[in-house]
Amino acid sequence: MDGTVARNEQEDRVLLEPIKVRSLREHVHEELRQAIISGRLRTGLKLNERQLASELGTSTSPLKEALRQLEAEGLVRTEPRRGSFVTFSERQAEEMTLARAALESIIARQAAKHASEEAFDQLRSVIEEMRLVVEAGSINELIGLNERFHDAVHEASGCDYLRRLQNAQRTYNHAARKTVLSREDVRRASFLEHEAIMKAIVTRNEDEAERLMREHILLAGKTHIELVF
Amino acid sequence: MDGTVARNEQEDRVLLEPIKVRSLREHVHEELRQAIISGRLRTGLKLNERQLASELGTSTSPLKEALRQLEAEGLVRTEPRRGSFVTFSERQAEEMTLARAALESIIARQAAKHASEEAFDQLRSVIEEMRLVVEAGSINELIGLNERFHDAVHEASGCDYLRRLQNAQRTYNHAARKTVLSREDVRRASFLEHEAIMKAIVTRNEDEAERLMREHILLAGKTHIELVF
DNA sequence: TGTCAATATCTGATGTATCAGATTTCAGAG
DNA sequence: CTCTGAAATCTGATACATCAGATATTGACA
Structure with a gap:
């Protein structure tokens, strides 16, 4: 009996994505992150909590929480009783690439070390899809596959904490991919x-x-920075 | 005229440390981080915002902000409308060591690449102090020097963003040092x-x-985990 | 006895009021 | 004209009230 239930649950997972509620705070967080990385909010800009909150149509509570997340991610610097300021520059973009290279390459090593055969299959199948799309598909498809590949490596590594650290950079990575993959x-x-x-x-x-992943990221980062700055 | 003013401001900086106000939120953050890493708050424990706030003698506002920081640091997982849960385990401690090794070694590389002669002097002088203290000093002094050494490397690297990423782990690193350095x-x-x-x-x-820093961190991490878990 | 649904209750999410530090402004003394 | 300091104002920090989703409880019905 138990087995059947577990089986059913597992099968449901394939059909039904777990419902994820996106709180207002998460939206605010995402929105601000995007705005900073895309350059709409310039480096050094002071972020006025009340003004931002009213612009986004929320109260200051979710906004403050979002600022704390951005602070921990390094996109915002907060001085108590003074305010929060945007922190993002070419220099920081370079360092984000270094960080990403360092973390992704460690994750790749762990994947090579610990991954299961199923995880290997996942990787292979993503690459096969890529092979087709690189010739005949759209750029957006390729970006999606690109992210699926790196996700698959993460999954294969079994490193939850490292994955989460990487996730903080997700938006930046996405922006970088979009730029870089625009070139044939x-x-x-x-x-x-x-x-x-x-x-x-x-x-x-x-x-x-480890070595290949590191070079891959560093090269992509370099290309991105050259194209953007 | 402008030059003189700028000069004065710079000189002031040498004499007077900028006053840092510690907001309630920062205290809460620090307190919770400590509690999680030391194990007082066990993995999986649900963190009740109101209860914690009243235990710490604050309202829920600073507490919520602190939770968002911990979440970004990976010590807490939050499910919307469900609550926040402590996430810390032997596995995670291992991954934190991997992350630290990856980041610190990149920072060391940048230091070797970019550091000024003054930064070199700083490094040398810390090492000379260490040489004395390792023989005849207290463990606490040595922990302090240890942290000063790594700070000096960070400073020498000029990598602000990477430093900040590392900082999120500071408490864990401190705890690890304390354990590890207790052995002669x-x-x-x-x-x-x-x-x-x-x-x-x-x-x-x-x-x-890069290589030496990496090995240094991995070894220390391994020792720490062996001693604690 | 087991299932289910109505309900009570718990607790996170959000909004708002208020406090207090920081900055700006401006008048008066030197 | 410059400097000082008091007052006004801005804005982040905190507390608290309230809303709404999630969970636990309970009792009726099969």
Whole structure:
């Protein structure tokens, strides 16, 4: 009996995504993050809580919580009794790339070390999809696959905490991908890099997986910064 | 005229530390972080906002903001309309070490690459103090020097964003140091590692600085987890 | 006895009032 | 004209009230 129930639950998971409530705070957080990374809110700008709250149509409570998250993510600096200020610059974008390279490459190593066969299959199948889309698909599809690939590596690594650290950068990564993958030569090169990373992981070559992932991220970061700044 | 004013302001900075106000929120944040890392608040525990607020003698507002920070740091998981839960385990401690190793080693590389001569002097002088204290000083002094060393590396790297990411882990690092440095053999070995890192940085040997820092952190992390869990 | 639904209650989410530190303004003394 | 300091004002910090979703309880019905 128990087995059946568990089975059913698992099958439901495939059909029904767990309901996720997005609180007002999360929306505010996302909105501000986007605005900072895209440059709508310039570095150094003072964020007036009341003004922002009224612009976004909320009260200051969710806004303050969102500011604390941004602060922990390093996009905002807060001085008590003085206010919060936007902190984002070319320099910081560079450092975000370094951080991402450092973390993703460690995650890739863990994936090569610990991943299950099912996780390997996931990786392989994403790469196969990519192979097709890189030739004939839209850029948005490719961006989606790109994110699925990195998610699959994360999943394979089993590193929940590291994943969460990475997640803080998700918006920036997304913005970077969008810019970088707009170039055809980058799309092709990027695919080959992904493929090589996948191969290193499924052959459990930890050193290689780490090294390739790191180079992949650093290269993408460099390209992005060149294109944007 | 302008020049003179700027000059004066800069000189003031040397004499007077800027006053830092610690808001209630920061106290709450620090308190909760400490409690989670030390194990007083167990993994999985549901954090009742009102109860915690009244225990700490505050209202729920600063508490909620502190929870958002902890969430971004990965010590707390929040499900909308359900509540916040403590997330900290041996597995997570391991991953925190991995993250720290990844970030600190990148910072060490940047330090070797970019640091000024003054920054080198700072590093050398900390190491010289350590050399004395490791033989004849108290453990607390050594912990202090340890932190000053890593701060000096951070300072030398010029990586503000990466520093801030690291800072989120500061409390955990402190706790780990306290445990690890309680052993004499570790104190001696650790000093030699620090010295080697310093030498790699001041000779601008980037690869070596990165590698040594990484090994240093991973070793310390392993020791800590063995001693605690 | 087990199921289900109505209800009570708990608790996070949000809004708003108020407090207090920081900044700005401006008048008066030197 | 410059400097000082008091008052006005701005704005972040905090407390508290209220709303609404989630959970627990209970009692009726099959």
